[in-house]
Amino acid sequence: MLGEYRIEGRRASEIAASVERGVGSGQLAPGQLLPPMRELAATLGVNPNTVAAAYRTLRERGVIETDGRRGSRVRSAPATTARGSIRVDAPEGVRDVSNGSPDPALLPPLDGVLAAVAAEYAARPPMYGEAPVDEEFARLARAAFDAGGVPPGPVGVASGSLDAVERVLAAHLKPGDAVAVEDPGWGSLLDLVPALGLRPVPVAVDDEGPLPDAVAGALRVGARAVIITDRAQNPTGACVSERRAAELRAVLAAHPDVLLVEDDHGHGIVAQPLHPLATGSGRWVFVRSVAKAWGPDLRIAAFTGDAETVDRVLGRQRLGPGWVSRLLQRAVVHLWRTGAVDPEVVAAAYGGRRDGLVRALARRGVEAHGVSGMNVWVPVADETGAVARLLGRGWAVAPGARFRMEAGPAVRLTVSGLVVGDLETLADAVAFAAGPAPARSYG
Numbered sequence: 001m002l003g004e005y006r007i008e009g010r011r012a013s014e015i016a017a018s019v020e021r022g023v024g025s026g027q028l029a030p031g032q033l034l035p036p037m038r039e040l041a042a043t044l045g046v047n048p049n050t051v052a053a054a055y056r057t058l059r060e061r062g063v064i065e066t067d068g069r070r071g072s073r074v075r076s077a078p079a080t081t082a083r084g085s086i087r088v089d090a091p092e093g094v095r096d097v098s099n100g101s102p103d104p105a106l107l108p109p110l111d112g113v114l115a116a117v118a119a120e121y122a123a124r125p126p127m128y129g130e131a132p133v134d135e136e137f138a139r140l141a142r143a144a145f146d147a148g149g150v151p152p153g154p155v156g157v158a159s160g161s162l163d164a165v166e167r168v169l170a171a172h173l174k175p176g177d178a179v180a181v182e183d184p185g186w187g188s189l190l191d192l193v194p195a196l197g198l199r200p201v202p203v204a205v206d207d208e209g210p211l212p213d214a215v216a217g218a219l220r221v222g223a224r225a226v227i228i229t230d231r232a233q234n235p236t237g238a239c240v241s242e243r244r245a246a247e248l249r250a251v252l253a254a255h256p257d258v259l260l261v262e263d264d265h266g267h268g269i270v271a272q273p274l275h276p277l278a279t280g281s282g283r284w285v286f287v288r289s290v291a292k293a294w295g296p297d298l299r300i301a302a303f304t305g306d307a308e309t310v311d312r313v314l315g316r317q318r319l320g321p322g323w324v325s326r327l328l329q330r331a332v333v334h335l336w337r338t339g340a341v342d343p344e345v346v347a348a349a350y351g352g353r354r355d356g357l358v359r360a361l362a363r364r365g366v367e368a369h370g371v372s373g374m375n376v377w378v379p380v381a382d383e384t385g386a387v388a389r390l391l392g393r394g395w396a397v398a399p400g401a402r403f404r405m406e407a408g409p410a411v412r413l414t415v416s417g418l419v420v421g422d423l424e425t426l427a428d429a430v431a432f433a434a435g436p437a438p439a440r441s442y443g
Contacts, residue, residue, distance in 0.1 A: 007035070010046055015054035016063075023063055023074055023197070024174035030076040030197075034064060062199040063176035075175070075197065083187045083402050088387055090396035096417070097426070098398040100234065100375065102269070103416040106349055107295050108340035110331070117330045132314060132323035133157050136333050141288070141302035144336075148264075151280030153304040156314050157324045161263055161289040162188055164303045164313075165227065166196065168285045171312040172259050173198055173224055180218035180226040182210055184377065184410065186234045186265075187402040189227065202405040205233065207371045209240035212247040219251070225259035226252065230274055232266025232292070232373025235403045235412040237354065239266070239372040245275035252277065259309075260284040268293025270372045271347040283309055290332055292374070293341050300324065300332050350374045353415035353423070360427035366434050376413045381435040383409035389433035395426060 005027040009015035022028035034040070037055060041048040055072055058064040066072040090096035138155040145155075158164035169179065175197030181190060183202030193200040201218040203210045203226075210228055218226070228248070231239045240248070252260060262277055267288045278284040285305035290298050304310065317323065335341065354370045361368040361378065370376035377400075380386040387399050390411070400410035411430075418426070 007040060007044070009044065009054070010050075012050050012053035012057060015040075015044070015046075015051060016057045019054070019058055020063055020174060020176055023176070028074050030074050032074045034072045034074070036071060058176065062194075062197065083191045086187075086399050086402040088391060088396045088399065094391060094394050094396050095422075095426075096396045097413045097415070098396050100398070100412075100414050101296065101416060102292050102374065103349070106341075106346050106416075107293075108335055110295065113331050113334045113338075113340070116334055117327055120330060121327060126326045128322075130326070132317065134326050134329040134333065137302070137329040140333060140336050142304070144288075145286065145302075145304050148274040148276065150274075150276050150286050150304060151278050151284075153280070153286075154307055154310045156303050156305075156310050156317075157329060158287075158301045158303060158313075158317075159299045159321075159324055160291060161265070161287050161301045162192060164285070164287045164301045165189065165261055165263065166192055167313045167316060168259070168261055168303075168305070168309060169193075169196055169198065169225060171309060171316060172283060177224040178218070178222050180215060180223040181405075182227070182229060182233065182238075184235055184400065184404040184407045186229070186263075190403070190405065200405065202407070204407065205236060205238050207236070207238055207369055208244040209233070209238050210244075210248065212244070212251050215248060216251045219255045219258060223258065225261060227261045227263065228277060230262055230264045230266070230276065231270045231272055232375075234265060234373070235375050235398070235400070235410075236377040237370035237373045237375050239270070239272045240275050240277070242273075242275050245277055248277050249279060253279075256282045258282070262286045264288045265292070266373050268341055268343050269346050269350055269374065271344065271351060272372050278305075280306075282306070285309055285313075290335075293343065293346060294332065294335050298328055298332060300328055350415065352420070353418045356420060356423045357413070357415055357418070357427060360423050361430060364427055364431035366427070366431050368430075370415075374414055374416045376415060377410055378413065378430060378434060379408055379410045380433070381409070383411065386411055386433040386435065390429055393429035393432060395429050 005022045008018045037051040038048050041051045064072050065075045141155050178199045178201050179193050180203050181200045182205050201223050203214040203218050269292045287303040289301040357376050358368045358370050368376050368378045383400055390397050398412040
């Protein structure tokens with residue numbers, strides 16, 4: 001049943017740990033059937049209740065699943081989940097404010113940049129065995145981290161923020177480990193965590209970021225990692241304030257073994273200052289993507305962190321893709337050197353649309369959130385009904401179900417495709433669709 005792998009242990013905790021080691025090493029594959037409790041108890045010479053307790057612990061941690069008489073088996077890690085399919089397609093004549101994409105007019109042109117990089121490539125094509133991180137890319141990224149108060153650490157490159165987060169989690173965690181995630185939070189991340197065999201623990205947020213008590217609660221129940229968005233949180237637009245950052249640092253300081261992952265989602269598109277949570281001690285990673293400000297298709301994210309974590313991620317990366325295209329790294333270097341994006345201009349453009357929509361909704365008695373970035377989060381009484389009514393008024397919005405676990409119903413609106421003249425019309429439609437304002441916090 002288990003091939004050559006032998007489950008060991010005399011106590012429930014030892015048996016559970018033995019199964020987890022097998023899952024983590026790949027010797028117990030997803031979907032693999034485990035021995036019946038009485039059979040394993042006889043093999044180990046323990047009481048069946050001891051095995052039952054071990055299996056219960058494994059189920060609670062998400063390592064195994066039990067299906068009645070069919071027995072217990074290693075939990076399968078899904079390749080995809082349903083969140084990506086929770087969307088509203090905008091038919092002809094309907095404005096789409098659901099997609100979360102930046103305004104193309106605010107992205108820098110790439111033709112001249114790519115031509116310059118191609119000329120460099122022609123003079124000296126990069127080959128196997130070279131450093132995975134371009135030297136100038138690392139220097140400029142590190143300088144930007146320093147300017148934002150991010151602790152010292154080596155620099156790595158990943159194919160976007162989600163790729164970096166996945167590699168960091170895989171470097172430290174094992175199937176069944178709990179991960180504290182923002183709720184509402186980034187839908188792709190909420191998909192990724194269970195797909196890795198990890199157990200998401202929702203943490204409520206408000207406009208200043210994750211609630212300290214909620215983070216503390218997640219850590220008390222055993223979260224081994226915490227993922228926090230510093231600015232322009234998707235979908236709520238939350239931005240970690242100086243006060244909230246100090247509170248969260250105090251909470252995290254009591255759990256030095258917990259992995260901290262920070263995603264500066266608003267880099268290059270917000271005016272709010274950065275307040276990093278990382279202090280330079282313990283296990284930590286700070287991630288910045290170029291997607292929102294310089295172009296989603298560049299697929300580049302810079303990250304830094306403690307030396308051991310960065311080394312683990314880059315080492316595992318070498319065994320897979322090897323490195324992130326140095327051509328793309330050099331393209332980003334050119335964009336940074338030439339000041340192709342003026343963050344103040346971009347922040348003002350998104351801020352004017354976002355703040356204007358929030359104010360317009362407030363005048364209509366509609367609660368809305370969005371203090372940074374390009375999204376506005378609107379709690380509603382009936383999410384499905386609100387989405388349908390907005391579609392009938394000519395607006396396609398993102399259902400909140402894509403982004404939440406325990407948080408209440410809501411819709412997300414992306415302002416990047418709006419102009420000032422759209423705000424009152426859209427606010428009228430949202431006020432019509434939202435229904436009675438729910439008497440609760442959206443967190």
